[in-house]
Structure formats: C-alpha cells, structure tokens
Amino acid sequence: MAHEFDGKKYEQASSHQKEWGSKLIAELELKGNERVLDLGCGDGVLSAHIAELLPDGKVVGIDASQGMIDVALPKAKGNLHFVLMDIDDLDFTDEFNIVFSNAALHWVKDHNRLLQNVRNALLPKGRARFNFAGEGNCVSFLKVILEAIADERFGEYFTDFDWPWYTPSIDEYTELCKSSGLQNVRVWGGNADRYFPDKKSMIKWVDQPSLVPLLFHLPEQKRVSFRDYVVQRMIEETLQDDGTCFETFRRINLTAEK
Numbered sequence: 001m002a003h004e005f006d007g008k009k010y011e012q013a014s015s016h017q018k019e020w021g022s023k024l025i026a027e028l029e030l031k032g033n034e035r036v037l038d039l040g041c042g043d044g045v046l047s048a049h050i051a052e053l054l055p056d057g058k059v060v061g062i063d064a065s066q067g068m069i070d071v072a073l074p075k076a077k078g079n080l081h082f083v084l085m086d087i088d089d090l091d092f093t094d095e096f097n098i099v100f101s102n103a104a105l106h107w108v109k110d111h112n113r114l115l116q117n118v119r120n121a122l123l124p125k126g127r128a129r130f131n132f133a134g135e136g137n138c139v140s141f142l143k144v145i146l147e148a149i150a151d152e153r154f155g156e157y158f159t160d161f162d163w164p165w166y167t168p169s170i171d172e173y174t175e176l177c178k179s180s181g182l183q184n185v186r187v188w189g190g191n192a193d194r195y196f197p198d199k200k201s202m203i204k205w206v207d208q209p210s211l212v213p214l215l216f217h218l219p220e221q222k223r224v225s226f227r228d229y230v231v232q233r234m235i236e237e238t239l240q241d242d243g244t245c246f247e248t249f250r251r252i253n254l255t256a257e258k
Helices: 007-013 015-027 045-052 066-075 111-121 139-150 170-177 199-210 220-238
Strands: 035-039 058-063 080-084 096-102 122-133 183-191 194-196 245-247 250-257
Touching (some): 015 045, 035 045, 058 066, 111 122, 111 170, 139 220, 139 245, 170 183, 170 250, 194 199, 199 245, 220 245
Parallel strands (some): 035 058, 058 080
Antiparallel strands (some): 122 250, 194 245
16 A cells, blocks of 8 residues: 655655665766666656756656645756656566666565566666665664554554565565575665764655554544654654764665566
C-alpha cells in the first residue's frame, strides 16, 4: 500500500536523506546525456540536482505520494519531469541509462518484482544504483513503535498491522538479487548513524515520514496521543548529554547493470 506524505514537512525534515543522495549522485559520474529514472523522488530536490548535470539528458522522478509530487512539480523543467506512480507499477521498457533511488526502497515490500521491473526499464548496459534502509536501521524508533502498538491504549488498532518497511540483511539481499537477471551485481552495507542536532530536528523526522504508516491505522481522536507517546519515548531513547539525539541508520547499497 502506498503511503501519503506531507511533501512540505518532508522537505524540511530530510537533510540526512539529501546528504546521502548527493553522495550517490557524485558516484554516478554522469556524462551529461543520460536518461535517468529516480525511484521514490520525494520532494524532487535530488531529481533536480541530477537534471542540472544532464544538459543533454533527461530525468523522470516518480513517487506514489501526491503530497510529494505536489512539492516536486514546481521544480520541473525541460529535462525534468515528475510522475505520480507507485514503484510497484513500473512499466518502462528499455528507456533509461540509469535507475537511481535514494532512501526510498525500504518502503517497497516486493523486491523480486522491483528488480525485474528495473531491469526492464534499463537500456542495454544501463546501470542501477540504490541506497535504502537495511538490517539494524532505526533501532530506537523500531523499539519505541513496537512498545506503542502493544500499549493497551492503541493495541486494538494494530491487530491487522502490516509492517511497512523492508530492511534486509546484506546476505539476504545478495541472494535475492541472483534471480533478478541483472549483471555485475554488488551489494554492500553502510553505516550512516546520525546525531540530530537537537530534539526539534529529531521530532521533525519522526513526524515525517516515520510515523505516517502508523497513524493511518488510528482513529483521529487517538492520533495525537499516539504521536505524543512516540515522541516522548524517542526523546528518552535518543537524547544525549550534549542535547543531540542519536539514531542508527544502516543502509543497503546496490550497483548493477543490465
């Protein structure tokens, strides 16, 4: 199920995602004429960065959230386009030199389907470059939400809760990639643990995007108390003596070719 995000709030709370994405873009060593597909483009900032490097190329950013696309669309220009599309519905064939994704694919549950669709979307000799959450990601947040959904005040609303994130180990994802049809696959981990500068910045990240798939399960009258519970417990779990807030961010990285 696609989740609906507040693109404006995400734009203000996603500095670490943009840091990671800028590093990935630098690794692409773009020549300037490539066609690039950005999976889970969010607010469109990284797609726009890529487009600036492609005077003779093209970027298509897709996202399943209307709120994200609404914020991305003002950044569109001649070689940059945004499309409201669920990643599960990819149906491109031989269109892109590069399929790129930063900090998005842990929201996709079926990576067998994803990798097949990515292979189809790539031109011959095209490349894929992903970075997304892996095993060990957000240890404090996951601990807190497991407590919250088990709490007697909220538990009844999560009886049919479908865990929204896919965070595999390196070995698991390496094995999964073997049946993808992609070539020269390399999978490795990454430690991007982060000290948020203060409680306020950590809470912004909790609110958008982290809590979105959980609040959906609650009636309106329970959402504020659930959110306040999670925020208070996150402060208790992550706050350091110097006022920063620490959370683990562990990544899965992939490079592959068609």
